[in-house]
Amino acid sequence: xxxxxxxxxxxxxxxxxxxxxxxxxxxxxxxxxxxxxxxxxxxxxxxxxxxxxxxxxxxxxxxxxxxxxxxxxxxxxxxxxxxxxxxxxxxxxxxxxxxxxxxxxxxxxxxxxxxxxxxxxxxxxxxxxxxxxxxxxxxxxxxxxxxxxxxxxxxxxxxxxxxxxxxxxxxxxxxxxxxxxxxxxxxxxxxxxxxxxxxxxxxxxxxxxxxxxxxxxxxxxxxxxxxxxxxxxxxxxxxxxxxxxxxxxxxxxxxxxxxxxxxxxxxxxxxxxxxxxxxxxxxxxxxxxxxxxxxxxxxxxxxxxxxxxxxxxxxxxxxxxxxxxxxxxxxxxxxxxxxxxxxxxxxxxxxxxxxxxxxxxxxxxxxxxxxxxxxxxxxxxxxxxxxxxxxxxxxxxxxxxxxxxxxxxxxxxxxxxxxxxxxxxxxxxxxxxxxxxxxxxxxxxxxxxxxxxxxxxxxxxxxxxxxxxxxxxxxxxxxxxxxxxxxxxxxxxxxxxxxxxxxxxxxxxxxxxxxxxxxxxxxxxxxxxxxxxxxxxxxxxxxxxxxxxxxxxxxxxxxxxxxxxxxxxxxxxxxxxxxxxxxxxxxxxxxxxxxxxxxxxxxxxxxxxxxxxxxxxxxxxxxxxxxxxxxxxxxxxxxxxxxxxxxxxxxxxxxxxxxxxxxxxxxxxxxxxxxxxxxxxxxxxxxxxxxxxxxxxxxxxxxxxxxxxxxxxxxxxxxxxxxxxxxxxxxxxxxxxxxxxxxxxxxxxxxxxxxxxxxxxxxxxxxxxxxxxxxxxxxxxxxxxxxxxxxxxxxxxxxxxxxxxxxxxxxxxxxxxxxxxxxxxxxxxxxxxxxxxxxxxxxxxxxxxxxxxxxxxxxxxxxxxxxxxxxxxxxxxxxxx
Numbered sequence: 001x002x003x004x005x006x007x008x009x010x011x012x013x014x015x016x017x018x019x020x021x022x023x024x025x026x027x028x029x030x031x032x033x034x035x036x037x038x039x040x041x042x043x044x045x046x047x048x049x050x051x052x053x054x055x056x057x058x059x060x061x062x063x064x065x066x067x068x069x070x071x072x073x074x075x076x077x078x079x080x081x082x083x084x085x086x087x088x089x090x091x092x093x094x095x096x097x098x099x100x101x102x103x104x105x106x107x108x109x110x111x112x113x114x115x116x117x118x119x120x121x122x123x124x125x126x127x128x129x130x131x132x133x134x135x136x137x138x139x140x141x142x143x144x145x146x147x148x149x150x151x152x153x154x155x156x157x158x159x160x161x162x163x164x165x166x167x168x169x170x171x172x173x174x175x176x177x178x179x180x181x182x183x184x185x186x187x188x189x190x191x192x193x194x195x196x197x198x199x200x201x202x203x204x205x206x207x208x209x210x211x212x213x214x215x216x217x218x219x220x221x222x223x224x225x226x227x228x229x230x231x232x233x234x235x236x237x238x239x240x241x242x243x244x245x246x247x248x249x250x251x252x253x254x255x256x257x258x259x260x261x262x263x264x265x266x267x268x269x270x271x272x273x274x275x276x277x278x279x280x281x282x283x284x285x286x287x288x289x290x291x292x293x294x295x296x297x298x299x300x301x302x303x304x305x306x307x308x309x310x311x312x313x314x315x316x317x318x319x320x321x322x323x324x325x326x327x328x329x330x331x332x333x334x335x336x337x338x339x340x341x342x343x344x345x346x347x348x349x350x351x352x353x354x355x356x357x358x359x360x361x362x363x364x365x366x367x368x369x370x371x372x373x374x375x376x377x378x379x380x381x382x383x384x385x386x387x388x389x390x391x392x393x394x395x396x397x398x399x400x401x402x403x404x405x406x407x408x409x410x411x412x413x414x415x416x417x418x419x420x421x422x423x424x425x426x427x428x429x430x431x432x433x434x435x436x437x438x439x440x441x442x443x444x445x446x447x448x449x450x451x452x453x454x455x456x457x458x459x460x461x462x463x464x465x466x467x468x469x470x471x472x473x474x475x476x477x478x479x480x481x482x483x484x485x486x487x488x489x490x491x492x493x494x495x496x497x498x499x500x501x502x503x504x505x506x507x508x509x510x511x512x513x514x515x516x517x518x519x520x521x522x523x524x525x526x527x528x529x530x531x532x533x534x535x536x537x538x539x540x541x542x543x544x545x546x547x548x549x550x551x552x553x554x555x556x557x558x559x560x561x562x563x564x565x566x567x568x569x570x571x572x573x574x575x576x577x578x579x580x581x582x583x584x585x586x587x588x589x590x591x592x593x594x595x596x597x598x599x600x601x602x603x604x605x606x607x608x609x610x611x612x613x614x615x616x617x618x619x620x621x622x623x624x625x626x627x628x629x630x631x632x633x634x635x636x637x638x639x640x641x642x643x644x645x646x647x648x649x650x651x652x653x654x655x656x657x658x659x660x661x662x663x664x665x666x667x668x669x670x671x672x673x674x675x676x677x678x679x680x681x682x683x684x685x686x687x688x689x690x691x692x693x694x695x696x697x698x699x700x701x702x703x704x705x706x707x708x709x710x711x712x713x714x715x716x717x718x719x720x721x722x723x724x725x726x727x728x729x730x731x732x733x734x735x736x737x738x739x740x741x742x743x744x745x746x747x748x749x750x751x752x753x754x755x756x757x758x759x760x761x762x763x764x765x766x767x768x769x770x771x772x773x774x775x776x777x778x779x780x781x782x783x784x785x786x787x788x789x790x791x792x793x794x795x796x797x798x799x800x801x802x803x804x805x806x807x808x809x810x811x812x813x814x815x816x817x818x819x820x821x822x823x824x825x826x827x828x829x830x831x832x833x834x835x836x837x838x839x840x841x842x843x844x845x846x847x848x849x850x851x852x853x854x855x856x857x858x859x860x861x862x863x864x865x866x867x868x869x870x871x872x873x874x875x876x877x878x879x880x881x
Contacts, residue, residue: 002035004138005155008212009183009192013157017210022139024157024208026123035137042136042152042198042214044221044652059095059295074282100299120151136211144207146388146404146430150196153213156180161430162205164196169219175203189219203404204388204430204438223630237319237680241294244684244751251688255695256282262703293683297731301676309643309659310669317638317655319680321673324544324638325744326618327666328610331550331557333642334623334663335564336526340409343496345376346487347520348466348480355416358527360391360399360408362415377417378467379520382501384414385421386440386451388428404431406499407438409524410453449505452516456488456500463502463518476518487521495559496523528564535664536565543743544670545618548597549606557599566596576600580608588612607632619747621666623658624650640666667740674739677751682805683727684751689760690798693767694718697794700772707783709775709790714847721833722795726802729826733806736815758874759804766867767797774860785850788838789860792852795834796864799827804871810879811872 002021005011017023027035059065072087118133123141133151136142142154150164156178163175170190179193196202196209198218215221260278267274301318305311312318332338339359344352350372357364366373387407392400401408414420423442431438437454452459466476488498501519539546546566550557554574561567561574573595580588580598592612598605606622610632613620622636630653633639639654642661651657658665694715701709710718770793778786802823803812818824837843838852 002139004217005212007185008153008155009187009195010185011155012182013155013180013210016155016212017157020139020210020212022141022210024123024141025126026141027137027139028125032124032135032137032140035139036135039137039217040215041134043134044215056095056099059099060091065091065095118149118151120148136214138211138214138217140211142207142209142211144196144202144209146202146204146206146402148402149201150198152198152211153218154196154209154211156194156196156207156209158208160206161432162207163203163430164200165203166190166197166200169197169200169223178205178207237298237316240319240751241316247750247752248688251692252282255692255699259695259699259702262699266703266705268705293687293727293731294680296728297676297679297683300731301672301679304675305656305669305672308668308672309662309665310672311643311657311659312655313651313657314655319673319676320619320638320747321621321656321670322675322677323619323745323747323749324621324670324673326545326547326613326620327539327670328547328549328606328613328620328622328636329663329666330623330625330642331548331552331560332526333625333644333661334658335528335532335548335560335566337529338405338526338661340405340497340524340526342409342413342522342524344491344523345379345413345520346523347372347376347379348483348518349469350376355413357412357416360401360412362391362412364416366417376520378503379501379522380414380417380419381423382451382453382503382519383410383522384417384419385423385425385442386438386453386501387411388430406497406524407431407453410522413522447505449503452502452504453499456484456498456521459500459502459516460484460518462516464515466518473517484518484521491521491523492555493559494523495556495563496525497556498523526560528560529662529664531664532564532662535667538667538740539670540565540568542670542740546596547609549601549609549622550597550599551601552599554597554599557597561597568596571596573597574599577602577605580605589616592616603629603632607635610635619744621656621670623663623666624654629653671735671739674745675733675735677745678739678808679731679733681751682733682808683730685756685759685808686727686730686798686801686805688752688756689763690718690722690767690801692760693764693771693797694794696764696768697771697790700768701775706775706779709771710787710794711848714787714791717837717847718791718795718798722798722830725826725830726799726823729820729823730802730805732822733820736807755808758878759808759871762871762874763797763801763804763867766870767794770794770797770860770863770866782850784848785852787848788850788852789856791849792834792838792857793860793864795830796861797867799830800865800868801871802827803868807875809875811875812868813872 003019005016005019008016011019021031069091072084072091075081075084075087119130120133120136121128121130121143122136123129123143128143133149136151140152141157142151144150144162156162157180159178159180162178164178165175176190176193178196181194183192183194195212196207197220198213199220213219213221216225256278260274263274263278264271295315298315298318302312302315305318329335337359341358342355344354346352351368353366353368353372353376355364355366366376387404387410389404389408389411390402391408391411392402394400423444425440425442426448427441429439431454435454436458437452439450439452441448441450443449460481463476465473466480468474491498499522501522502516503519504516536546548557548561548566552560554576558567558572558574571594573591574597575591575595576598577600580591583591588608589612592609593616598609601609603624606624606629610620610622614635614637619637621638621640622632623640623642624630624633625642629650633641633650633653638656640656640658641651641654643651643657643659644661656669694710697709701707771790774789774793775786778789803817806812806820806823807815837847838849843849844851
């Protein structure tokens with residue numbers, strides 16, 4: 001058993017190696033395998049992933065299912081065994097649908113993670129090997145170069161010009177300089193410069209370190225464990241369906257009690273028979289198919305979103321997206337392509353040379369005069385050598401960039417110009433945050449020449465000469481400096497990040513460099529993703545506010561915000577983290593309400609912005625990718641993690657994962673969320689109107705002193721077949737194309753609201769009138785014949801009502817009467833079953849149906865269609881404008 005140091009940053013290198021039973025040659029293969037068994041894989045278990053049995057039990061934990069269990073118990077006690085079996089089957093089907101969808105969502109996320117299995121370099125018995133990061137164990141010696149992800153917490157034993165980007169853990173956007181020196185125990189995490197941390201990455205230099213913490217024993221693991229203590233909130237849809245279940249229960253109980261008292265006063269029957277009638281009505285009124293159909297609505301929406309690269313981890317979040325009123329999004333990789341592309345180059349006394357081509361593809365052309373392009377040869381040479389990055393294509397055809405993306409952009413520029421690292425490199429010094437430049441010494445024409453690449457303000461202070469168009473060296477005068485300054489300002493205003501290139505043809509210590517030769521400027525940008533501008537525009541049309549929350553500079557953020565349409569006229573304000581931190585609570589809320597771009601943000605400030613927006617009544621969707629984004633993602637109503645760039649902790653804290661990291665995907669998901677809500681509403685309206693008509697028919701008949709016009713089993717059969725097929729077919733309705741042309745759905749808006757009243761009145765009056773008329777007409781021919789005709793009338797009225805519910809705000813003919821194939825199939829199957837159950841003797845005897853002549857059957861079917869025609873007339877006058 002080895003000893004894991006509690007404070008590895010306080011240890012000397014040799015002491016920590018000794019405690020961990022390792023040395024600079026690394027562990028043996030056998031010892032590494034033993035420790036892998038002892039400490040477990042170097043991975044963080046998914047805290048959001050539940051055991052299969054928990055996912056299954058979760059499907060039974062809602063109010064509607066509880067009501068169905070009560071109804072099933074009542075049916076059993078009153079010896080209605082057919083009802084018991086029907087309700088039980090519905091509960092099981094509903095549970096299976098929800099279980100399968102959530103299980104598939106977890107599987108899709110797992111598959112996404114498997115596509116992105118990280119690798120790392122370790123020393124084993126003196127040999128440098130590349131292994132899966134999950135196989136790293138305490139005591140392993142890891143080797144890190146520029147651009148490498150850190151696989152585990154580790155104490156540095158050797159470093160050269162190393163800097164690590166630790167924003168995902170500490171929130172510090174600026175890369176941290178690394179050291180091997182011993183540090184005091186009480187020093188904060190972000191200042192432990194002799195350590196590297198799991199899920200961060202090396203932005204420059206190289207490191208050799210001994211692993212001190214893996215998996216849950218790492219700092220990121222500790223954060224992941226703490227997230228488990230945050231109680232999950234009910235989603236907006238869960239709250240709405242809970243309210244819907246209560247409404248349904250109240251309606252059912254009220255109707256049953258009403259029927260009991262009506263029967264008590266109008267029926268000359270024993271009290272126990274009246275009670276049985278009321279219980280039967282209660283069982284019949286409960287829309288037992290509603291939980292299943294709502295699950296199907298969510299499942300279909302979730303599936304459609306997955307087809308558009310949005311993986312839903314919590315199925316009920318599907319509908320909540322339709323109520324999103326504010327989207328808080330990152331910039332890099334979400335709004336932009338996360339590919340630094342050099343768009344312009346310039347040298348003194350020349351014109352701008354435009355560079356075509358996008359991303360990491362080394363294909364492009366230079367657009368300018370022939371002389372301007374020739375002058376830039378020296379600039380291309382510097383670009384090709386002054387970097388420490390590489391670009392490769394893996395087996396799957398994916399482009400893999402190693403090193404700083406900014407430097408990789410100069411590699412691409414050199415490639416476009418046909419230049420490569422063909423000069424001998426004597427020394428390469430990584431970017432220094434204090435000096436604000438990097439340098440590379442090469443042998444050129446037998447001489448040592450140092451190339452420089454960095455911030456213009458830093459290099460210009462060191463430059464004293466430049467060249468004219470003929471290539472002759474000339475002094476760098478004030479008017480040329482002013483020209484350079486003007487060029488920099490112009491490019492910056494055009495969303496370009498400007499870097500300078502310089503050289504020196506003599507040796508010298510880099511910290512004492514003077515008399516550099518200014519070569520030129522390069523303007524680069526991370527271009528907006530294709531389709532983002534249109535997506536943002538769609539959001540604004542849909543009443544959705546879009547906020548950019550980025551760690552980038554204010555000028556760059558504002559410029560990109562304007563390009564993608566986030567910044568609108570009159571809202572050009574940008575607030576930084578430093579400015580927001582100094583504000584009072586009232587000032588902070590005001591700033592959040594009046595600006596759409598926030599820059600240089602820490603994850604903690606993103607969390608504060610989320611809380612402020614929610615306090616102001618917004619339902620927000622927020623993107624994130626880092627470990628420290630997890631609290632903000634949990635706080636958001638819909639947390640959205642990046643599937644490609646996101647950490648596992650960010651994904652686990654989110655309800656949705658973007659497989660393509662694209663903002664436009666969020667907008668597509670919001671559109672689907674609105675479709676899901678509309679489908680949930682139309683299916684609920686369908687069930688409520690039909691069930692309400694059924695119970696009113698019972699109440700009217702009993703109040704007239706007649707026997708029940710339908711048995712509970714007959715009503716359940718209508719609900720199972722007619723409702724059971726058609727409501728689920730309605731769940732497949734696609735969007736009407738105008739979902740993003742209206743304001744967000746009010747989070748407090750119930751599924752059942754006042755818009756149901758016209759449909760409820762029309763359906764209930766027509767269905768009840770037809771049913772009672774048929775009952776009175778055929779009652780002299782026997783109770784079974786009368787109930788059969790009521791059954792036919794009620795069943796086909798409900799089938800015709802399916803067309804009404806396909807378009808709640810307009811004519812069904814506008815969307816195509818038969819445009820939904822699933823509705824067509826459902827209607828055909830329902831009609832076929834209803835006919836067969838009356839005509840086949842076994843079933844007709846079971847349900848006590850009577851044979852009906854064809855002409856009578858068709859006559860009452862035709863009368864039942866009046867439900868559709870009357871509703872069409874109502875919608876024509878209601879929505880004709």
